[in-house]
Amino acid sequence: MSGSNPVPGGFGPPSQLPQQPGPGYGYPQSGPSYGYPSGPAPQGMPPAPYPQAPGYMMPMQPSNGMGTTGLVLGIIGLVCSLTFFLWFFGVILGILAIIFGAVGRGKANRGEATNKGAATAGLICGIVATVILPLLGILLFAGVMGGLGAAS
16 A cells, blocks of 8 residues: 555545646746846736836835824823923923924925925924913913902
């Protein structure tokens, strides 16, 4: 039994069929390189593509990270500045939003980024979170303290 060849579908090693390469399959063993510049394409292969223009490069992707970061930090800083307990974090995040928003606006002006509006909004939110809301909080505190002092 060990030396017999089983019939197809039986047990044992699969039967070996002679394999001949068909036309157009695999890599050419010898001949022209990619693009077939020295002659027509081999049988079964598509014609050579048009040659690439010299100096052509893919366009650079816009670098929108700074403007988006400035917007996110500005919004979070604005929300933190509105709360009584987190105003200090709001000021810090507002300063960071001003920095990232200004850098993002500069990139948008140079054409390296496409989100000038988001960078501007982050810059404005950072300014509001850093300057205006703490200033209004101080004025409110001074008004309350002044009102308490005048009442006595």
